[in-house]
Amino acid sequence: MMGDRDYRTIIQSALRSIGKELEIDIDSKDIQTIHLQEVVQCLRRSYYDRIDPEEIERRGFNELLTGLLRKLEYGSEPKIFEIDDIKLKGQVDMLVDDSILLFRSASTELENPLANDVLYLNACLWIYGKDDGIIVYITADKKETTFSLTRNKKMFEEVVRRVRVLNDLLKEEKTPILEPSTECSECQYYERCFMKRRHSKQISLAEMMGMGKKD
Numbered sequence: 001m002m003g004d005r006d007y008r009t010i011i012q013s014a015l016r017s018i019g020k021e022l023e024i025d026i027d028s029k030d031i032q033t034i035h036l037q038e039v040v041q042c043l044r045r046s047y048y049d050r051i052d053p054e055e056i057e058r059r060g061f062n063e064l065l066t067g068l069l070r071k072l073e074y075g076s077e078p079k080i081f082e083i084d085d086i087k088l089k090g091q092v093d094m095l096v097d098d099s100i101l102l103f104r105s106a107s108t109e110l111e112n113p114l115a116n117d118v119l120y121l122n123a124c125l126w127i128y129g130k131d132d133g134i135i136v137y138i139t140a141d142k143k144e145t146t147f148s149l150t151r152n153k154k155m156f157e158e159v160v161r162r163v164r165v166l167n168d169l170l171k172e173e174k175t176p177i178l179e180p181s182t183e184c185s186e187c188q189y190y191e192r193c194f195m196k197r198r199h200s201k202q203i204s205l206a207e208m209m210g211m212g213k214k215d
């Protein structure tokens, strides 16, 4: 009978299994290989992911879009960019007519692309030796927003700097500093960095003023 089953738990576990399958395969011991995804997100999060990981809670199937496309390797094998003795490994979602395409899910239509997606795309342009690329955001109700980007050297230098920083901190076993941003609210390490999340109860103005319903 439908009502007897906890479908939310079943869906969560399906999401977890598919999500695990689609995750970037990072060998946490190989600190001389840094993945591009690790340096465009908060370095502290990437450090915890390698040293003392916690599972991320996924909220919907559209979050899996990027991983799915990566897995299908639409003309794009992962590529390595050598930075002295460190290998920076990146992978685009799709390579079409010499242009790089990234696909990302979004909760609403965006005015501007997200900073970490711009850093990711720009670094891919350097790693794959291409001049321009596109980020396509797709919402759950199938609305698309597209942004194009021409490669920028300064922005790539910032990624290279972050690669070196993460590599050094992993070598020295030092936790990176906090990088507070909107990413924190979705991060599985929020409680480690800040405090325990509280789930506050909504209270109406009438209740606050002692005018709530009486029994």
Ligand code: SF4
Pocket: 042, 043, 044, 045, 177, 178, 179, 180, 181, 183, 184, 185, 187, 188, 189, 190, 191, 193
């Ligand atoms: S909560 Fe914020 S600062 Fe802490 S690891 Fe996550 S993203 Fe980084």
